[in-house]
Amino acid sequence: MSSVKIELRKDQIEKIHSFCDTFNNAHGELINVLHKTQGEFGYLPAEVQEVIADKIDMPVAKVYGVVTFYSFFTMTPKGQHPISICTGTACYVRGAENVLAEFKKQLDIEVGETSEDGKFSLSCLRCVGACGLAPVVQVGEKTYGRIAPDDVEEILKEYL
Amino acid sequence: MDLIKLKIDGKVVEVPTGTTIYKAAKELGIDIPVLCYMDLKNLNIENKPGGCRICSVEVEGRRNLAPSCSTDVAEGMNVKTNSVRVINARRTVMELILSDHPKDCLTCAKSGNCDLQSMAQKLGIREIPGQEYAEMSTYRLDTSPSIIRDMDKCIMCRRCETMCNDFQTVGALHAVNRGFEAVVAPAFEMNLEYSSCTYCGQCVAVCPTGALTEVDHTNKVIAALNNPNKTVVVQTAPAVRAALGEEFGLEPGTRVTGKMVTALKNLGFDYVFDTDFAADLTIMEEGTELLDRLSKHLNGDKDVKLPILTSCCPSWVNFFEYHFPEMKDIPSTARSPQQMFGSIAKTYFAEKIGIDRKEMVVVSIMPCLAKKYECQRDEFKVDGNPDVDISISTRELAHLIKQANMDLVGMEDSDFDKPMGESTGAGVIFGVTGGVIEAATRTAYELHTGKSLESVDFKQLRGMEGIRSASVDFDGLEIKIGIAHGLGNARKLLEDIKAGKSEYHAIEIMACPGGCIGGGGQPYHHGDASILTARTKAIFDEDEGKVLRKSHENPDIIKLYEEFLDKPMSEKAHHLLHTHYFNKKKKTFEV
Numbered sequence: 001m002s003s004v005k006i007e008l009r010k011d012q013i014e015k016i017h018s019f020c021d022t023f024n025n026a027h028g029e030l031i032n033v034l035h036k037t038q039g040e041f042g043y044l045p046a047e048v049q050e051v052i053a054d055k056i057d058m059p060v061a062k063v064y065g066v067v068t069f070y071s072f073f074t075m076t077p078k079g080q081h082p083i084s085i086c087t088g089t090a091c092y093v094r095g096a097e098n099v100l101a102e103f104k105k106q107l108d109i110e111v112g113e114t115s116e117d118g119k120f121s122l123s124c125l126r127c128v129g130a131c132g133l134a135p136v137v138q139v140g141e142k143t144y145g146r147i148a149p150d151d152v153e154e155i156l157k158e159y160l
Numbered sequence: 161m162d163l164i165k166l167k168i169d170g171k172v173v174e175v176p177t178g179t180t181i182y183k184a185a186k187e188l189g190i191d192i193p194v195l196c197y198m199d200l201k202n203l204n205i206e207n208k209p210g211g212c213r214i215c216s217v218e219v220e221g222r223r224n225l226a227p228s229c230s231t232d233v234a235e236g237m238n239v240k241t242n243s244v245r246v247i248n249a250r251r252t253v254m255e256l257i258l259s260d261h262p263k264d265c266l267t268c269a270k271s272g273n274c275d276l277q278s279m280a281q282k283l284g285i286r287e288i289p290g291q292e293y294a295e296m297s298t299y300r301l302d303t304s305p306s307i308i309r310d311m312d313k314c315i316m317c318r319r320c321e322t323m324c325n326d327f328q329t330v331g332a333l334h335a336v337n338r339g340f341e342a343v344v345a346p347a348f349e350m351n352l353e354y355s356s357c358t359y360c361g362q363c364v365a366v367c368p369t370g371a372l373t374e375v376d377h378t379n380k381v382i383a384a385l386n387n388p389n390k391t392v393v394v395q396t397a398p399a400v401r402a403a404l405g406e407e408f409g410l411e412p413g414t415r416v417t418g419k420m421v422t423a424l425k426n427l428g429f430d431y432v433f434d435t436d437f438a439a440d441l442t443i444m445e446e447g448t449e450l451l452d453r454l455s456k457h458l459n460g461d462k463d464v465k466l467p468i469l470t471s472c473c474p475s476w477v478n479f480f481e482y483h484f485p486e487m488k489d490i491p492s493t494a495r496s497p498q499q500m501f502g503s504i505a506k507t508y509f510a511e512k513i514g515i516d517r518k519e520m521v522v523v524s525i526m527p528c529l530a531k532k533y534e535c536q537r538d539e540f541k542v543d544g545n546p547d548v549d550i551s552i553s554t555r556e557l558a559h560l561i562k563q564a565n566m567d568l569v570g571m572e573d574s575d576f577d578k579p580m581g582e583s584t585g586a587g588v589i590f591g592v593t594g595g596v597i598e599a600a601t602r603t604a605y606e607l608h609t610g611k612s613l614e615s616v617d618f619k620q621l622r623g624m625e626g627i628r629s630a631s632v633d634f635d636g637l638e639i640k641i642g643i644a645h646g647l648g649n650a651r652k653l654l655e656d657i658k659a660g661k662s663e664y665h666a667i668e669i670m671a672c673p674g675g676c677i678g679g680g681g682q683p684y685h686h687g688d689a690s691i692l693t694a695r696t697k698a699i700f701d702e703d704e705g706k707v708l709r710k711s712h713e714n715p716d717i718i719k720l721y722e723e724f725l726d727k728p729m730s731e732k733a734h735h736l737l738h739t740h741y742f743n744k745k746k747k748t749f750e751v
Contacts (some may be wrong), residue, residue, distance in 0.1 A: 046348050053347075059331020060347040061355070068336045 361680015418573025
């Protein structure tokens with residue numbers, strides 16, 4: 001779970017309420033509500049889950065259960081520069097695994113985590129449709145192709 | 161209703177549409193092994209997530225095996241429940257479940273009572289192929305005042321989740337994460353203590369493994385009994401005597417009151433008393449409070465709230481403190497019998513035998529896990545010294561007796577000690593749903609009308625339906641009574657009160673199915689709800705066998721008021737026997 005405690009502003013709570021209302025506060029629409037809320041906040045911290053649970057009158061344990069079941073949902077805020085490493089077939093066979101290992105080592109975080117300074121977060125994705133450039137890495141909107149573990153330090157420097 | 165004809169193991173059976181294969185097989189007397197499945201029939205609770213796959217059967221024409229607990233029958237189906245393919249699959253499923261399950265059966269709290277252990281035995285599992293490559297589950301242990309969660313032993317049957325959410329509507333537990341990491345946990349995987357858990361213990365009552373167990377205090381009891389500087393007083397709740405025998409192989413519903421008293425004396429308790437005595441005392445206080453509120457209400461006092469709700473069930477108290485704190489003024493302020501007992505034992509009785517409260521240890525034997533939490537509440541302590549020091553469950557008492565190598569079954573009967581061992585039939589029926597309000601009615605009727613009851617049996621208050629209502633004629637004044645057991649049913653009555661739709665004068669609520677006889681600390685029923693019916697009968701039999709059946713006729717209660725308390729709701733009684741409630745609504749992130 002997220003260790004950072006956040007205080008939601010009134011307008012943020014209202015926003016979450018409006019998402020719940022959009023889906024008629026129906027229990028069966030929880031996934032849609034979570035999807036929409038994560039789209040707005042970037043992640044689903046405990047506080048946000050509490051607000052949703054209260055609004056649609058569902059035990060928060062259940063909301064948390066759904067959030068932890070689907071890998072799409074995250075309780076960790078994305079870094080300022082989210083790093084995505086493609087581990088699709090083409091990138092994988094051209095050494096994406098080693099590139100990923102180097103990012104983990106340099107940032108000292110695991111996939112799905114955010115660095116302590118909040119600058120970088122690490123995730124994997126499957127194929128960005130640029131297999132000719134394999135292995136591919138994206139930092140924010142920028143795409144890097146034919147990356148080797150040795151290039152990782154240079155890439156990170158751009159954002160420091 | 162449409163009937164569907166199918167064949168199971170070569171035999172033809174006709175069942176209504178929507179019947180599962182498992183239930184259709186039952187009709188034929190074919191017992192398909194189940195693990196996660198649970199059917200508590202008269203409580204309308206069915207857990208069938210189809211998760212464990214132990215109940216898989218072969219259905220002709222289907223490529224895969226089908227989970228019989230959650231697959232509906234179809235016309236012309238041809239089912240095989242014990243083909244070689246089925247038996248092999250069942251064994252493989254079991255081996256996979258066991259692969260990441262701890263193998264510490266010898267020292268596990270659930271050993272001998274574990275459904276997983278029995279199933280492994282039944283299926284003849286002797287080794288687990290690939291065990292050396294299997295990773296063991298490693299989840300942190302969570303200890304609360306009442307319940308221990310050891311999620312390494314969770315097999316994701318989700319029975320606890322069904323009890324906590326569907327039956328109790330407490331919503332403390334839910335399945336989280338997935339795959340090998342999947343466990344049942346409170347929100348954000350906080351400890352149970354910081355969740356909305358009421359410690360009813362129904363999760364423990366249905367857990368098939370050692371994943372959920374009670375906090376065991378038997379060692380504390382043994383230490384107290386062996387401390388020469390302590391006078392150890394024990395009280396036994398009404399529901400214990402109706403179930404303890406099951407732990408020693410007796411038929412459910414066998415009463416062991418006298419044998420239990422002998423066992424407790426042999427264990428070395430200095431005074432063996434009865435919580436039923438305190439139940440009689442509760443009736444004096446709660447019944448008087450009911451009449452007081454009622455007469456004020458009838459006289460037009462707008463500040464007096466009705467209905468009055470009972471307050472003897474600690475899990476129910478937790479429930480309204482957490483979930484309905486805005487209604488905390490409605491329940492009776494009377495403490496539970498456990499706490500009234502402790503309070504009187506450490507004042508009145510301690511004075512009588514000339515010792516200080518600190519030299520006395522009060523142990524309670526309860527069918528309940530929430531009682532462990534209740535006796536630790538700050539309101540029930542004097543200068544840090546609790547009125548009740550240790551609360552153990554019926555199961556823990558059985559362990560104590562077994563540890564001492566005593567044979568409960570062959571024991572002679574003994575009587576409770578005096579003065580706090582004297583009780584009436586009204587005190588006994590506190591152990592079943594409807595019992596507290598029936599006991600209160602017996603006394604309130606006579607106090608209000610000044611007349612003697614012809615029959616003390618209020619059969620209209622008895623039964624196993626989740627919510628019941630009845631009227632009692634108080635000599636021209638109609639008293640409307642509501643009864644709920646199970647917190648989900650209680651919630652419905654509370655919603656009605658909140659909406660101003662409740663017409664009741666008094667409501668009794670017990671958290672567990674059937675009342676305390678189905679408590680979280682009772683011998684495991686393993687999904688057989690008929691055991692609860694047998695225990696209920698035992699309680700009413702005990703009531704009928706009593707000479708005195710009305711609390712206000714208990715001679716030692718009368719004496720207690722004469723010598724010590726003055727009268728019900730006196731200042732002293734208020735101080736010692738009443739309590740107040742708190743708003744404990746929890747926001748997880750505030751913890």
